Amino acid sequence: MIRKISASCLLLLMLFLHLEMAYASERVVLLSVPSDIWYKRVYLIADKKSWMDFENFTVQIGDRGEIVYHFPNWYHGKYDPVLYYEDINGDRLEDVIVVLNNDRAGIGTSLKDIHILNQIQDPFLRYKEVPVEPTDLTMSRLVKLERHGNIVIILADKEEYKIDISKYHFTNSRKPYLGMDTIEYSIENGTLNGTVNAYVVRDDSVYGGLLGHLTIEYFWDGKMYKAKSITFKQNEPEKIRNTSVSPIEETN
Template sequence: MNRLFFSLLIVLLFCGTGKTYAVDRVVIRSITVDNPDKWNENIYLIADKDGIDYKNFTVQVGDIGRNLYDFPNWYNYSYEPKLYKEDLNGDKLEDIIVVLVRGAGTSVSEKEIHILHQGYAEFNDFQEVPVEPIDDAVKRLVKMEQKGNVITVLIGKKKYEVDYSKFGYSTPVCPPGFGSIEEYEPKSGILYGTTNVFVTIPEAYIGSLNVTYAWDGKMYKAVSVIFEAKS
């Protein structure tokens, strides 16, 4: 993945104030093809830089700027988003995957994913499709219980048990939960998501939930979850 180091300076004039304000329109991420004849396959993720945040996103396909997909409601907090290009639904056309940071702080990195399916390769026609958020997937597929020092994670017929006292944590002040640290990543044509399991935030991490997604014809939905205990 290559990054394009340039920015477009957009000057906005506000009538009646007599003042001029400047907003940086920047290319945050890019995926370029090492072949000048395939310039129409290059992907650029563009947004307004607002301090340390990014808003008002555009996905540009190709170098000419004819294929622009605007997402004014997308917002990325603090850290830079991630950009991928990979066939996730098995139609042999590469899709665009954008992972945004929707919350960040000490031991917190919450993510939001957007996937654009390619409809017709020759026209670079893309359309955003739904993705089940990882927190919704965990609520649907995972149950967690606490008895004394033991946390039980139930996924279908699979049962995992963790004695959090072995990590030196004090007694939890709340039931076991999940979240805090999230990630989405495509690998070899499959979308994966991960999220933490904890008994208190931020120090009492006891493991992670690894989610596998699949395209069901209408959306990307979680089809399996595995719990990986902290070693």
């Protein structure tokens, strides 16, 4: 009886491991960009390691698989990835832009990984991965934060913005900071943009009160996508709701 139970357990264990291995090697198409022209269809393919972990990426251009680029070091976890196929450097050739969520990043590191494949001007429609200026370098180069009493001063691209934080009703507000780990990327009118939120530390020095957001506009300088300009938009303070109750009028 003991031998039969052991054999059954061993069989179940082998079946479980087989299913795990099969699931770990599942190849999926995460995203695609449709087109009426077959060689302009773009596919983002990866190994599905779990319900939220994806590794070993491939970017395929066209339905026939003639143009395929492998990126074994890319990683994505949680939330949704983003895939664009647009010209963002002004050469009239569509570029591939992939935004992944790196929830394994350390503290102070961006949770968004952006990868750009610039299309090269040649008969073979080749692509080349090019860098984007790191967010921390952009902020140190173009943004400064100061606080004087209740006034927070944001100097963005030589433009000065003054914010009275007393209007926000933050509890125990302290040092202002930029949430560079939560940068969001988007493309508008053929231009790559990045959005970084500006906060002030409040309460227990962990939670941040939102002051507004900085929008970075990137351009292609021939070697990388670099910040061209930064603008700030203030978040309107929420009005305190009037919780007082009006007295009930006496009726005759």
